[in-house]
Amino acid sequence: MKTETIKQAIVRLDSLIKYFEESNEQFDLDAGLKNYEEAMKIVHKLKKELANYELKITEIQKKYQVENDLENHNADMGEE
Helix, strand or coil: CCHHHHHHHHHHHHHHHHHHHCCCCCCCHHHHHHHHHHHHHHHHHHHHHHHHHHHHHHHHHHHHHHHHHHHHHHHHHHHC
């Protein structure tokens, strides 16, 4: 999911939340159920996308931690 698509999904999710917040006594159960399902699909997609970003961040951190560990080890070896 691209950044713009993520933004669009969040905007749509926000509009669905407002639908439920602003519903009055004339609540349409069928429309509410449809909107709830759409909101849950968006949340599911966003969670998956955020998990992918978290994984990428973790991989980057590990990569540079290994490089830093090697640099520190080499520096320590040169000090002896």
